[in-house]
Amino acid sequence: MPLAGQEAAEVEDAAEEAAAPAGTARFFLDDRPIASLGFVLRGDGPRFALAPLAQAFGVEMLVGPLGDSHTLLFDDERVIVGPDSPSFVTISPEGVLREELTRLSSSPMKTPSGLKVPLDFLAKAFGERLGYDLSWDLGAQRLDARRRMLRMLDAEIEVVHQFRVSTVEIRLSERPRWRFERSEGAVDVLFLGDRLQMVEALDVGGDPLIESVDVSEGRIRVALRENATATEPRLVGGTPARLVLDVYRSRRSASADEAAPELDARSERPGIRTIVLDPGHGGSETGAIGRSGTVEKDLALRVARMLASSLQRRMPVRVVLTRDEDVDVPHATRVAIANQNKADLFISLHLNSYFGSAPHGAETYFLSREASDRLAAAAAERENASLSDVERADMADLELILWDLAQSHHLAESQRFANLVQEELNQTLGLRDRGVRQAPFRVLMGADMPAVLVELGFLSNPEEEAKLKSPAYLAELVESLVRAVRRFKVQAEARPSTSSAPSPTAAAPPADPSPAAGGAGVEGRP
């Protein structure tokens, strides 16, 4: 049994620690003796007591509730390491993973005297963050941490603008030591103990949000155009590394100039004028596959095209598809397409599957309150933090989180529309009523309009899969959805003022934050 193996290995660790050469090493920081610390030697290298080293570097350390994982609290991130595997994880204070797991040469060891970690953990966790080189002299039983000399890093910078967001990507030959500063009209990335060597000169061209990117030996300054704001850079990868920051129009300006008048117009004239249809999955992401080979991404696109055509024939609406071909489209881009088109309704179309073949019928989802609350809690946490230290507040991150919260302002309307969809599907098709449900679906987060995800049937049910391949059946499905939209439209237009007014915090959407996310274009259908 795996647990027995795991436990046996731990016991083996303890036994081996007792048998292996061990002792007390001296720890020097810039040649000053700082502390004594226990170490143990194994075939795959030495391991050092973590607690005294954390103390020596001035980094607070917490032990998890189960006693194994140890969390190091650096200024703006947390490093979690434990005896479970040869890796560690870095997360933000809100619990969001900062980068992929970092591999280690060997696992840390849980010993009676505390967690002992390999030398490369010290180098990667403390050395890279605080700017020290670590070295171990077995003969002298001496561990040294010396402040690093200047390094020359090769740098390349790329600026990409799409969906109202400009992304600055700084590619570096090694993981940098850096600090981020904001000033009036600019943000700076300061390199600590590193100097930059530009591989190519940079021209930001006519970027609408960034005036210039100036590189000096130890600093990159991004000068922002009026009313633009930038996120704190995020570090991706180790060596080579990428620092990525996003620039977008600030919330104030968005409401002051371009966004607000249109949004206000939307709230003054309640109704359904623009509908965004989102065929689920696409490209490399197939979605569910039926027993006779029906692929969800293909069927979802087919239904979306039929629905778009039918809606535009039957009512005065503009319909936009998030994809009109078989391509990968990130969730953030799908939502951004809806927000940028000021859609009044967002419908994500999917086909379901389950472990067994029995489940059948349609389901309609809207965003779960838990997911909405989760985002609200994260936003509140940041907002509270900003109150205590306004200068240090990362308002850009807060705005990103608030944007994620957009759907929470439309939950009631989303539920109302979900009920209509479900009613129509049940009545028309005599499907089993699986009801309206809530779930933390990514594609519904951040949509600043009523938004639902419709599961039209189960491809894992052979009978339902067969029906879903029939053009007549698909036409009936589409007809049901058209009726639901019409009822919702009539209800919305009958109300004196809309209850799905735009969120008070609505900002220019932080659409697809990564240039790598690709550019699934908006497939408008005028």
Add this chain to the structure above:
Amino acid sequence: MSRNAWITSILVLLIAVAAGLVWWQMSLRAPAPTPGTVATAPDADAGTVADDLPTIDAELYFPGVGAMALYAERRELPDAGGEAFVRALVDGLIAGPEGGSLVAPLPDGVTLGAVFVSGDTAILDLRTPDSSPPPSMGSAREMLAVYSLVDTIVLGIDGIERVALLWNGRQQPTFAGHVDTTRPLVADRALLATR
């Protein structure tokens, strides 16, 4: 000695005996480090073998084959403590149910990589064979797979309230196309059912 004094003495004696028994029971278990403090491990060598570990009743939540819900299956697992217990729960889910009409939540070949627990959050790194992309599946199947993991851990271990899921060492926008995994998830009790 008055009658009241006798009664008081007997009560004090009984309380002392009961407190002693509770202390003795608790002392049989290895002390866990206090959360939020630097670990201070005992001086004695760690050292029991797996076979000697006490066991603990645990409930693993598996998806039903026919009904879209999670059903508890009771297991007796070695009380290894620490992250090893999280691993035991997840390995149990991966291995699959012992009873009929339930199903293993994760696709064949998926294994558990690293496990970390920080604060109230458990972080699980799921691995696919050859680090292939996470499997694509329908939302019903995905919901049950995700919450099989989350509910089993959160409802089974005091102190853990949230579970973060990684695929092959990276955080993904979704677990398998639908459920948001950019932030840790809390338990969803609405998916639990009884047989």
